[in-house]
Amino acid sequence: MVCRFPAGLVVHSDQGSQYTATRYKDLLARHGAVQSMSRSGNYYDNAHAESFWSRFKAKLLDSGSFFGMAEAQLEISYHIA
Template identity: 70%
Template sequence: MVPHGAGQSMSRRGNCYDNAHAESSWSCFKAELLDGGRFPGLTEARLEISHHIA
């Protein structure tokens, strides 16, 4: 099941690098922000993410 009607990113055959930049960015973002943990709730997550992006 895909939440909020979002679609899964799928590469075409033979084109395995078309989404590599986006995946790398999300990986770094999650590693820096979460450091292996979790947010206590949605409010805290939104606050931390907005501070990280700004």
């Protein structure tokens, strides 16, 4: 199954090196996504998103990894819905 995201999808992140890397920016551009990033020194700009992802990853990845894509999709949709 291939996921298609709508053009103009906004992807918000902090200013970590993995998000400022050329390869990451190119990946977003190839898929028509727009990068949104906190301003330098604005620590609370994406605090809600950071908190969500922190808890989300802790809950989902606590037991290790998924057996396959179908299991990952099922678990992710359960936690987000």
